[in-house]
Amino acid sequence: MAEKLPEYYFRVRDNGAFVFRLDTENRQRRIEMDQIAVVNMRNGEIKPHGDRTLSTADIEAIKNWMVERAQTLAHREIDDIFRAIDYLNSTTHWVQSRATDEQLEAVTDNLLLAMHDLRSTLVRKKADRLMKG
Template sequence: MNTPLPKYFFRIRENGAVLFKTPGENRQNRAEMHQIAAINMRSDTVKPLGDTVLTDEETKLIADWMRERKTVLEEREIDDILRTIDHLNLTAQWAQSKASDADLERVTDQLLLSMHDLRTILSRKKIERATNKP
């Protein structure tokens, strides 16, 4: 028993996606995929490809996908930051308990500069938030 393919497929790209239409299997039982639109998340643009004219259904599908994708990316970004906090804590533990002098020599300057940069930005942003409160 074959499960039918979805009618549309979004191939994720770094800055968006390409939307494919999957009209189904042909006589050779091959799945066909036709590119119908390029989606740019940074500029919020959709570009139909070739002679494609997007239907209202496809336009709505793309808008819904873009909204959902933005939510997923925002959640991932916060999750990445929370993971960074975990990594910083694990790095502190490593530096205190496992790192050799050679290990520390290799990473200390870059870590200190990165942490100083981050501390400067976070401190400035915290001050801005505190002074902009009504």
């Protein structure tokens, strides 16, 4: 490892992370990971691990990570939606050009219900936005 390791490591989990302080300044030059906190992204809570007290630098680093993580998740969410649009287009092409009668029988009702639900929700949300503006 030519580059210096970061001071903190965040082990991502659902709705947050476990926060570790990294240490390579030991006799064996091994990477030691010392858990210092647990982060809950849903409610913004930062809990020190065990009976630890977090320093101002610890809290600042964790809060910075939380901001960056929220941005990453927001980007991924909208990217997933754009991928869904592409997938719907691919599905349309498959239905039109390659699907067998048996395959269509297996998926048509579920696709129609899902598309009806999506369309109804999109139309309602669009109407709500138009009424506000």
